[in-house]
Amino acid sequence: MRVRALWRLDQFFALPPESDSIPGVAQHFRRNFLVNSADGMLWLFGASFVSVNAILPVYATKLTDSPIVIGLIPALTDAGWFLPQLFMAPFVERMARKLTAVGWFGALERLPYLALALAALWLPTLTQPLAIVAFLVLILWKSLASGLVAMPWQELIATVIPVSHRGRFFGISHLAGQLLGVAGASAAIVILVHLPYPRNYALCFFIAFLSMSLSYMFLMLTIEPKTVQATAPRNDIQSYLKRLGSILRENANFRTFLVSRVLAYFGGMAYGFMAVYGVQRFNLSDAQAAVFTAILFGSGVLGYPLWGSVGDRLGHKRVLELSGGLWLVALLVALLAQSAAIFYCVFALMGFGSAGGVLGDLSIAMEFGPDAERPTYIGLTRTITGPAAFIAPLAGGAIITYTGYPIMFVVSLGFAILGLGILWLRVIEPRRAATINIFPSGVSS
Numbered sequence: 001m002r003v004r005a006l007w008r009l010d011q012f013f014a015l016p017p018e019s020d021s022i023p024g025v026a027q028h029f030r031r032n033f034l035v036n037s038a039d040g041m042l043w044l045f046g047a048s049f050v051s052v053n054a055i056l057p058v059y060a061t062k063l064t065d066s067p068i069v070i071g072l073i074p075a076l077t078d079a080g081w082f083l084p085q086l087f088m089a090p091f092v093e094r095m096a097r098k099l100t101a102v103g104w105f106g107a108l109e110r111l112p113y114l115a116l117a118l119a120a121l122w123l124p125t126l127t128q129p130l131a132i133v134a135f136l137v138l139i140l141w142k143s144l145a146s147g148l149v150a151m152p153w154q155e156l157i158a159t160v161i162p163v164s165h166r167g168r169f170f171g172i173s174h175l176a177g178q179l180l181g182v183a184g185a186s187a188a189i190v191i192l193v194h195l196p197y198p199r200n201y202a203l204c205f206f207i208a209f210l211s212m213s214l215s216y217m218f219l220m221l222t223i224e225p226k227t228v229q230a231t232a233p234r235n236d237i238q239s240y241l242k243r244l245g246s247i248l249r250e251n252a253n254f255r256t257f258l259v260s261r262v263l264a265y266f267g268g269m270a271y272g273f274m275a276v277y278g279v280q281r282f283n284l285s286d287a288q289a290a291v292f293t294a295i296l297f298g299s300g301v302l303g304y305p306l307w308g309s310v311g312d313r314l315g316h317k318r319v320l321e322l323s324g325g326l327w328l329v330a331l332l333v334a335l336l337a338q339s340a341a342i343f344y345c346v347f348a349l350m351g352f353g354s355a356g357g358v359l360g361d362l363s364i365a366m367e368f369g370p371d372a373e374r375p376t377y378i379g380l381t382r383t384i385t386g387p388a389a390f391i392a393p394l395a396g397g398a399i400i401t402y403t404g405y406p407i408m409f410v411v412s413l414g415f416a417i418l419g420l421g422i423l424w425l426r427v428i429e430p431r432r433a434a435t436i437n438i439f440p441s442g443v444s445s
Helices: 002-012 017-020 031-045 055-060 067-082 086-092 099-125 128-160 161-193 199-218 237-250 252-266 273-279 286-314 316-336 340-364 371-403 407-427 430-435
Strands: none
Touching: 031 128, 031 161, 031 199, 055 067, 055 199, 055 273, 055 286, 067 086, 067 128, 067 273, 067 371, 086 128, 086 371, 099 128, 099 199, 128 161, 128 371, 161 199, 161 286, 161 340, 237 371, 252 316, 252 340, 252 371, 252 407, 273 286, 273 340, 273 371, 273 407, 286 316, 286 340, 316 340, 316 407, 371 407
16 A cells, blocks of 8 residues: 555656756755645745735725725735736846845845734724725735745746646645645634724734744745756847847737736725625624635635546536636625625635636746746736736726625626636637647747
8 A cells, every 4th residue: 555655746746857857857856846835835824824815805994994905905015916917027038047036035024924913912002094005005015025036936936847747746735735724714703802902913824924934934944956057148138128028929828818817906996895794794803704704715725636536537617617607606706695604605606716816826927938938928817817807806996986886796796707708619728729830920939
């Protein structure tokens, strides 16, 4: 039995011959898979105490009742993650080693969580306008730091985890992280119920910082192949922008994909308001934010391994299509739910679908262009869709302010249908597109 288990483990870590194109990848693959999985697991455990979609919005209602301010939480989070990546791409393309940049920016990314823990004790002593500004500044710091580390981190992962195992890597690491997240959210429920405000939120944010700091230690154990060489020429900004324009003009499949994602992000404007809507609509306690988080993580436990396998076998376009369909169902249930028990189903659908959305969105951008221009394609994907990710929650907040939640849910549903329709009908799976050579002219893999 033990021999069979070891054989299966060896088979899991076996790489196809083409993975030897970068010397050192196969040699350190098992170690890199494990330490980066541990990084992802511990990060998600920490995130369960400071959920952007549940705990942080409900915490913000202690500072303000403005839907627009609450909408700024997901808006700043997404914009900070997306927008810096295009500007990082030319620097990352020239980096022979990505781990150094990941280390510096990764440390900067984790410090705001400690600041949030301290601020939770301090903000109630300030005037409301000053408390809101201070809170949003911390959210912006956290978000921009994530955006700065995102590009070198994604390129590092794309280097040390070959495409043959990338879906399984994200699936397994997120599966284990979601399991830990369920435990973390359960602990957050106890903390939010039994400790008085603001100490309950301060402790949650501090635990998040500790877990994410431990994840950083595992991340820095990555062994990056020593022979990776920078291949991108040092272009001036005018040449770089010209190259971006050429990619967008000539790669019609990639351009159509970007249109579908922009519409999808507008379709997701309701995401960050679900927890606040549920608490207010059904007169629930703050601790329900942690219950919603537990449901999100628990349903993700089922989603991540499934979506990882689907992505490796059928492509990540299919993953985005299926997860987008689940979001449509979640919006309909939110519109029609007449009890808190039914509303819990919304978070189950969101968690299961979001697992596919995260895996698909992380992975598919790595596959649209040739390897030499992978950072540019990732950067274009993140930065072009970034404004939509920023504007959508603010638009949602404005719609709620003037018309209420139901109209906002309907608008979100309309955009989501448009985005899913274009993805399904007009975008070619990039792996299949590569076989028919639709990369921009003059560029080959």
